[in-house]
Amino acid sequence: MLFKDLNLIEPILRSLETEGYTTPTPIQEKAIPIALSGKDLLGAAQTGTGKTAAFAIPILQQLHKAKQVGKQYKSIKALILTPTRELAIQIDDSIAAYGRHLDIKHLVIYGGVAPNPQITALRTGIDILVATPGRLLDFMEQGFINLAFVKIFVLDEADRMLDMGFIYDVKAIVAKLPEHRQTLFFSATMPNEI
Numbered sequence: 001m002l003f004k005d006l007n008l009i010e011p012i013l014r015s016l017e018t019e020g021y022t023t024p025t026p027i028q029e030k031a032i033p034i035a036l037s038g039k040d041l042l043g044a045a046q047t048g049t050g051k052t053a054a055f056a057i058p059i060l061q062q063l064h065k066a067k068q069v070g071k072q073y074k075s076i077k078a079l080i081l082t083p084t085r086e087l088a089i090q091i092d093d094s095i096a097a098y099g100r101h102l103d104i105k106h107l108v109i110y111g112g113v114a115p116n117p118q119i120t121a122l123r124t125g126i127d128i129l130v131a132t133p134g135r136l137l138d139f140m141e142q143g144f145i146n147l148a149f150v151k152i153f154v155l156d157e158a159d160r161m162l163d164m165g166f167i168y169d170v171k172a173i174v175a176k177l178p179e180h181r182q183t184l185f186f187s188a189t190m191p192n193e194i
C-alpha cells in the first residue's frame with residue numbers, strides 16, 4: 001500500500017513526496033479511508049505512529065473539496081484539541097507541511113503566552129484551529145471564538161487530557177460544537193473513562 005493508493009488529491013500527494021513519505025503507517029492506512037468518508041473514528045495510537053497525518057490529511061482533503069463546490073464563510077471548520085503546547089505546535093507544523101499546496105488557513109493557540117497575537121490571527125478567518133483546552137475555553141468565553149460551524153472535531157491524546165485534568169474543559173468545549181459533525185478520537189490507552 002502506498003499513499004497514492006489512498007485516493008488522495010494531487011496537491012497533498014505532492015507535499016507528502018516533499019516530506020519523503022511514500023508508505024502510510026498502519027494507523028494511516030486504516031484511518032485515512034474512514035476519515036475521508038466522513039465517518040467517526042476511534043483510534044488507538046501512541047505518539048510516533050504517524051497519527052497526526054492520519055487525521056490531518058483527511059481534514060485538509062475534505063476542506064479543500066468543500067472549498068471547490070460552495071461559497072466559503074470565515075468560520076472555523078475543523079477543531080483539533082490536544083493537551084500540550086508542544087503537541088499543538090507539532091500538529092500545526094504538520095498541517096502546514098501537508099497542506100502547503102492548498103489554500104487552507106490554519107492557526108495554533110495555547111496558553112502561557114500573550115493572547116493578543118492569537119486574537120489578531122483569529123480575526124483573519126481560520127479554517128483549521130489547533131488548540132489546547134484552557135486557552136480555547138478562555139477565548140470562547142470572551143467571545144473571540146465561535147464553534148457553531150465546526151464540521152470535523154479531533155480529540156487527540158484523550159487519555160492524557162484525562163490525566164492532566166482537562167476533562168471538564170473538554171466537556172465544556174464539546175457542548176458548544178454542532179451535534180451533526182465528524183469526530184475523530186485518538187487515545188494511546190483505552191481505560192473505562194475514555
Ligand code: AMP
Nearest residue numbers: 021023024025047048049050051052053
Ligand atoms: P506522529 O505519530 O504523528 O507524531 O508522527 C511521528 C513521526 O513520523 C513524525 O516525525 C512524522 O513526520 C513521521 N511520519 C508520519 N507519517 C509518516 C510516513 N508515512 N512515513 C514516514 N514518516 C512519517
